[in-house]
Amino acid sequence: MSLSLFYLIFLIGVTTADLCLHNNFLEKVSSSPCPGSCGxxxxxxSPSSLSARPGETVSMNCKASSSITSGSTKYLAWYQHRTGEAPKLLIYYASTLQSGISSRFSGSGSGLDYTLSISNVQPEDGGLYYCQQLYSYPLTQ
Incomplete structure (x- = not known):
């Protein structure tokens, strides 16, 4: 039985404005309701790309240059973007699984360092993965 390889790739250096996480939904907003200040x-x-075989577990890391927490809330989201589809929110508040997302996806981390893990990787998991801080404007990925 042949196991095919597929790639999980980070999308780096993209900035999205006018979105903030509110009540577990990304919403378009006209002013900054996020807890952080502008900056x-x-x-x-990391890594910039990785490959895995079906059934393996993979982890991807995201490091913020400054704090993205307020109290106990960690303002970090993880997304999956597959070719021809809109980006899909996987994880918000660093570790909360978005409704409808497989429990094979999990998020963890604190302070400046965060991780997305995918257990029992499947071919349909191939795509671009990126994190986004939702703490201050401009929102950055």
Whole structure:
């Protein structure tokens, strides 16, 4: 039985404005309701690409240049973007699984360092993955 390889790739250096996480939904907003102040937070993702075989577990990392927490809330989201589809929210508040997303996806982390893990990887998991801080404007990925 042949196991095919597929790739999980980070999308790095993209900035999205006018979105904030409210009541577990990304909403378009006209003013900054996020808890942080204005200023660029640099999000560094690693590795830049990785490959896996079906059934394996993979982990992807995201490091913020400054704090993205307020109290106990961690303002970090993870997305999956497959070719020809809109980006899909996987995880919000660093570790909360979005409704309808497989429990094979999990998020963890604190402080400046966060991780997305995918257990029992499946071919349909191939695509671009990126994190986004939702703490301050501009929102950065």
């Amino acid at each position: 660029d937070i640099i999000m560094t993702q």
